[in-house]
Amino acid sequence: MSRLSDATLGGLSPRIRRPTYDRARLTPGIVHLGLGAFARAHLCEYTDDALERGFGPWGVVGASLQRPDQRDRLKPQDGLYTFLKRAPQGPDLRVIGAVLAVMVAPENPAALVARMAAPETRIVSLTVTEKGYCHDPATGRLKQDHPDIVHDLAVPAAPRSAVGLLVAGLRARKAAGLGPFTALCCDNLPSNGQVLAGLVRDFAALRDDGLAAWIEANGAFPATMVDRIVPATTEADIAEVEGLLGAADAAPVIGEPFRQWAIEDVFAAGRPRWEDVGAQMVSEVAPFEFMKLRMLNGAHSSLAYLGYLAGHETVAQASADPVLARFLEGLWAEIVPTVPAPQGVSLPEYARDLLIRFQNPAIRHRTWQIAMDGSQKLPQRLLGTIRARLKAGAPVDHLALGVAAWMRYVTGLDEAGAAVDIRDPLADAFARRLAGTGRDAAAVSAALLGIEAIFGADLPREGAFTGLVRRHLDRLFTGGARAAAASLA
Numbered sequence: 001m002s003r004l005s006d007a008t009l010g011g012l013s014p015r016i017r018r019p020t021y022d023r024a025r026l027t028p029g030i031v032h033l034g035l036g037a038f039a040r041a042h043l044c045e046y047t048d049d050a051l052e053r054g055f056g057p058w059g060v061v062g063a064s065l066q067r068p069d070q071r072d073r074l075k076p077q078d079g080l081y082t083f084l085k086r087a088p089q090g091p092d093l094r095v096i097g098a099v100l101a102v103m104v105a106p107e108n109p110a111a112l113v114a115r116m117a118a119p120e121t122r123i124v125s126l127t128v129t130e131k132g133y134c135h136d137p138a139t140g141r142l143k144q145d146h147p148d149i150v151h152d153l154a155v156p157a158a159p160r161s162a163v164g165l166l167v168a169g170l171r172a173r174k175a176a177g178l179g180p181f182t183a184l185c186c187d188n189l190p191s192n193g194q195v196l197a198g199l200v201r202d203f204a205a206l207r208d209d210g211l212a213a214w215i216e217a218n219g220a221f222p223a224t225m226v227d228r229i230v231p232a233t234t235e236a237d238i239a240e241v242e243g244l245l246g247a248a249d250a251a252p253v254i255g256e257p258f259r260q261w262a263i264e265d266v267f268a269a270g271r272p273r274w275e276d277v278g279a280q281m282v283s284e285v286a287p288f289e290f291m292k293l294r295m296l297n298g299a300h301s302s303l304a305y306l307g308y309l310a311g312h313e314t315v316a317q318a319s320a321d322p323v324l325a326r327f328l329e330g331l332w333a334e335i336v337p338t339v340p341a342p343q344g345v346s347l348p349e350y351a352r353d354l355l356i357r358f359q360n361p362a363i364r365h366r367t368w369q370i371a372m373d374g375s376q377k378l379p380q381r382l383l384g385t386i387r388a389r390l391k392a393g394a395p396v397d398h399l400a401l402g403v404a405a406w407m408r409y410v411t412g413l414d415e416a417g418a419a420v421d422i423r424d425p426l427a428d429a430f431a432r433r434l435a436g437t438g439r440d441a442a443a444v445s446a447a448l449l450g451i452e453a454i455f456g457a458d459l460p461r462e463g464a465f466t467g468l469v470r471r472h473l474d475r476l477f478t479g480g481a482r483a484a485a486a487s488l489a
Contacts, residue, residue: 035062116169302402
């Protein structure tokens with residue numbers, strides 16, 4: 001079977017949507033760091049839609065910061081890939097054409113910096129996950145002792161970190177007499193634009209005070225809120241896409257039909273007209289971001305740990321479990337009072353819509369995938385809500401169970417006694433702290449609550465919280481996740 005590419009695009013079934021603009025005339029205006037599945041199902045689709053509505057210099061050059069896999073899959077396909085949207089009523093297929101090339105930073109960091117510094121580059125966007133910012137999630141500040149930051153300060157010509165690459169690109173533009181590009185964070189970080197601006201300025205100041213001042217005066221770091229469920233692509237997905245497409249595609253992405261993108265409309269050098277294709281260009285992103293982080297992401301993480309422990313492979317299976325669905329309803333009841341509703345949004349309706357999205361059987365979003373990097377996610381997704389509830393003197397029963405489920409998960413054994421593949425920057429620290437604690441809920445909770453980078457100095461002193469976590473953890477050890485969740489009904 002032929003491979004998807006510019007040469008084979010015209011041979012696809014006319015029923016399959018594909019780019020109608022002239023890709024040969026498309027020039028790069030966006031460099032995207034971290035061209036994973038989410039970026040290709042979100043930013044790249046919005047950009048593809050915008051190019052269809054009004055053609056412009058907004059092609060995307062992706063950059064992988066670690067491995068060449070994505071480049072190796074997309075280069076033979078001229079950057080083309082298929083987006084398969086899964087809905088209960090059936091699949092919807094389209095080919096995305098906005099990606100022009102993929103670079104691999106470790107192979108030639110200077111070439112990537114040059115691409116970022118090129119006059120035609122207007123935006124450098126990022127989806128590098130929470131841990132990719134080399135920052136302390138509890139404070140939002142740059143971790144100057146992070147190995148990648150130490151390396152980038154010592155070897156500025158070959159940066160490894162996203163922050164180091166951004167500063168190198170901005171420095172090159174300043175030296176060339178160009179204005180800055182817009183740095184557009186599309187990761188789930190609270191106040192992500194403000195955080196990224198602070199990290200870039202902190203790093204720049206460690207190298208050159210003049211550069212830091214120039215960035216402060218001229219740079220643009222819009223806040224964003226992104227939302228779409230994009231599970232990891234499986235071999236079965238690749239085979240399905242090939243059958244539907246009639247061509248081989250080594251790099252398809254899978255996602256739900258729903259998408260949302262709220263963007264603070266502050267750009268240094270222009271942007272695509274994303275608002276024409278559904279993005280919300282707003283003056284204040286914080287209410288949308290806050291709602292999503294607490295209600296969607298907080299529920300996603302809690303459900304992932306409980307669902308995984310209960311033996312549910314996917315979010316759809318876990319949220320269809322009546323015990324866990326009731327847990328989610330109770331969790332949202334605790335979260336909603338801490339969330340100011342964005343204009344025009346009903347939070348109870350938003351929660352109902354979230355449950356419908358979670359239960360979409362066509363989306364195989366693995367609980368294990370969501371469970372990754374919990375040390376980076378918990379401070380934003382759950383612990384801020386817990387602090388707000390404690391300050392108000394309100395119950396945190398369901399929220400505390402989400403935290404306890406994370407603790408149970410990182411002990412490294414599931415309820416059947418099988419090893420858990422824990423992916424987390426602090427995995428080694430967990431193992432050291434948990435050595436010898438066994439299934440002693442008091443010892444396990446005390447060991448993990450002592451990680452100040454996650455829980456700060458305040459939460460371990462909140463007896464109302466720590467006592468609940470300990471009791472929930474004991475129930476998780478003795479009766480399992482479903483029994484612990486059912487105890488809250």
